[in-house]
Amino acid sequence: xxxxxxxCNGSISGNLRTTCFLVDDDILIDAxxxxxxxxxxxxxxxxxxxxxxxxxxxxxxxxxxxxxAGGFRAAPLSVHGLPETLDALKRNMLNxxxxxxxxxRPSPAHPYIRFSPITAGETVELNGRKVTALPxxxxxxxxxxxxDSGEASWVYSGDTTLNEEFWQTLNxxxxxxxxxxxxxxxxxxxxxxxxxxxxxPRLLARGLHLLQHPVAVHIVHMEAGREAExxxxxxxxxxxxxxxxxxxxxxxxx
Numbered sequence: 104x105x106x107x108x109x110x111c112n113g114s115i116s117g118n119l120r121t122t123c124f125l126v127d128d129d130i131l132i133d134a135x136x137x138x139x140x141x142x143x144x145x146x147x148x149x150x151x152x153x154x155x156x157x158x159x160x161x162x163x164x165x166x167x168x169x170x171x172a173g174g175f176r177a178a179p180l181s182v183h184g185l186p187e188t189l190d191a192l193k194r195n196m197l198n199x200x201x202x203x204x205x206x207x208r209p210s211p212a213h214p215y216i217r218f219s220p221i222t223a224g225e226t227v228e229l230n231g232r233k234v235t236a237l238p239x240x241x242x243x244x245x246x247x248x249x250x251d252s253g254e255a256s257w258v259y260s261g262d263t264t265l266n267e268e269f270w271q272t273l274n275x276x277x278x279x280x281x282x283x284x285x286x287x288x289x290x291x292x293x294x295x296x297x298x299x300x301x302x303x304p305r306l307l308a309r310g311l312h313l314l315q316h317p318v319a320v321h322i323v324h325m326e327a328g329r330e331a332e333x334x335x336x337x338x339x340x341x342x343x344x345x346x347x348x349x350x351x352x353x354x355x356x357x
Contacts, residue, residue: 110122110137143175150181157243185221240300259283284307290336322347
């Protein structure tokens with residue numbers, strides 16, 4: 104299994120793209136602006152999108168992907184997410200005003216998008232690959248995701264503040280190899296981070312301290328313009344875990 108980072112930032116600036124991970128050639132985890140780098144044939148090949156939550160930096164290109172690829176596909180694009188996430192997209196994005204409702208167009212019998220609700224703890228198996236929704240704690244309903252090839256697991260935290268249930272779930276993954284975890288705010292903004300459902304370096308260190316086995320830690324979703332300062336605080340708080348900044352274009356092999 105191959106996972107390619109199309110975007111892993113919380114905002115756009117220069118070459119930065121918001122969250123989107125390509126699993127092999129047919130699955131996306133989130134559909135932020137990183138999805139815009141897919142070519143036409145790549146977009147047509149996407150069969151499944153797993154959304155962490157409804158915020159635009161994670162969903163903004165979903166309607167455009169459907170628009171681009173839908174007319175070339177024989178089957179709808181399956182979009183997986185929490186019921187609250189899917190309801191928010193239907194109400195606020197695919198509402199016939201901001202964008203056509205591709206859950207019923209071009210026709211109810213042959214739509215471009217089919218919603219597939221998922222709950223935390225639920226696993227979807229696709230040709231031997233398992234995608235499991237993990238608990239998260241954000242300002243809106245949110246999940247992280249585990250992608251399991253059988254030999255190794257890759258986990259993306261989604262947007263979340265410190266959530267002990269998430270970290271304890273990781274301890275029950277025997278083949279966990281890579282952990283992508285957001286660290287959005289600086290330590291000085293810890294109150295705001297908790298309120299908004301985000302991490303700071305200090306909160307990250309508290310979470311990592313709960314891990315009971317080693318894992319490669321990759322930092323994502325930092326605040327644009329404050330990356331260097333955030334990395335310094337991460338180094339001070341969690342150097343023992345050797346966290347590394349993840350960048351667009353990186354590829355994981357599982």
